[in-house]
Amino acid sequence: MPVTPDALAHAEDLADFVAASPSSYHAAAEVARRLEDAGFVHLDEEQAWEVTPGGRYVVVRDGAAIAWTVPTDATATTPAHILGAHTDSPGFKLKPQPTTGSKGWLQAAVEVYGGPLLTSWLDRELSLAGRLALADGRVVLADTGALLRLPQLAIHLDRDANTSLALDKQFQTQPVWGLGDPTQEDILAELAETAGVSASDIRGYDVVIADTARGAVFGKDRAFFASGRLDDLASVHAGVVALETIDTAASGPIAILAAFDHEELGSNSRSGAAGPFLEDILGRVYDALGADDSERRRALSASWCLSSDVGHSVHPNYVHKHDPVVQPVLGSGPILKINANQRYATDAIGSAAWRDWCDSADVVTQEFVSNNNVRCGSTIGPITATRLGIRTVDVGIPILSMHSARELAGVSDLHDLTRVAGAFFAS
Secondary structure, three states: OOOOHHHHHHHHHHHHHHHOOOOHHHHHHHHHHHHHHOOOEEEOOOOOOOOOOOOEEEEEEOOEEEEEEOOOOOOOOOOEEEEEEEOOOOEEEEEEEEEEOOOOEEEEEEEEEOOOOHHHHEOOOEEEEEEEEEOOOOEEEEEOOOOEEEOOOOHHHOOOHHHHOOOOOOOOOOOEEEEOOOOOOOHHHHHHHHHOOOHHHEEEEEEEEEEOOOOEEEOHHHOEEEEOOHHHHHHHHHHHHHHHOOOOOOOOOEEEEEEEOOHHHOOOOOOOOOOOHHHHHHHHHHHHOOOOHHHHHHHHHOOEEEEEOOEEOOOOOOHHHEOOOOOOOOOOOOEEEOOOOOOOOOOHHHHHHHHHHHHHHOOOOEEEOEOOOOOOOOOHHHHHHHHHOOEEEEEEOEEEOOOOOOEEEEHHHHHHHHHHHHHHHHO
8 A cells, every 4th residue: 555645754754853862861852842842831840830721741851751731621530641652772871981992993881771683783873872961960962973883793704693693792792983092082072072061071971872874764655664763762753743733722631642761671760651750740730730639540540541662563584473363564554462461551441442543543453462482572551550550552563673773664554653642642
């Protein structure tokens, strides 16, 4: 089926969003920037808030962002419809004393972050990106652009590379970034220069490595979209685009995008789904609407969380890794994720609700379940359901090359997920 012009435009917008989001801190800032441009008010957690019916708001906590719209007829028991996603992606994080090297090469000392496909990071132009904490108390974002590379060993020096390549996480994942004496150079100076600050002023940093290649549409009928960090910036972007168009004058739920950090590590942080961020925001929103404890609990009992993250498309070269019957295909619609062991939070009631939202958006959906012999991953869905007791459904888009430096999605799926998100926010 040909991809629509709207879906192609959506993919190009996603490419811009990913390019602006090389780290979770950049992603949270980009969410806030885009929504502020759409009329959202940026709130500071340390300040008193004025949250009123008809308002549109966004809050950033470290590498996470939560944004919401309040309908004009909202009351103390108006339910919330929350789209949950995450801003971080698997890769590498800069270590302390990061400037290393040998034999005339400058290298960066990095630690593996989450569970990346290590070999997919070889022979790519990479950046350093993240936040710098300065001596004067400021926190600034930095992004070097293309600076580093993990060069692969030539086939002539490893004749078994095509049959048994496995990288040592300590000794074979340290990228090069220049030539010189590591005792005379400082990679933090490269970061500082891009942020317009002095390296001597840096007192702390949270910096990751990011692929710099721009997202691209390609394939027959322009059906494919390849990019870094689709897990899970594709869902964050879908939530932003859907939230931008909410009409607060219309009746409906409180529409919330919750883009958490640290999902790839288990979500256990102040800005992760297992932390208090969403509960804190919900408490302050319902306080502003005059809700007492009983009314807030009633509102949450009627609320929904759509936990949106990528899932596996059936892989044509590894069909045996998938369920023999349930085999979602990239480009054939968003997926409903189901697991008997509660790795996903979807149940029968949630399945029915998801199908209703898809029908409302005129979007076809698929199901995903793991092969019994392949361990199933998990998401923020069960965590959110456990913390808040909100009914939760796990969904997403099917992709190939999950946790690669560059993942593959369907152009139509990306657009369809956004359309369903819009129906979910409005219902």
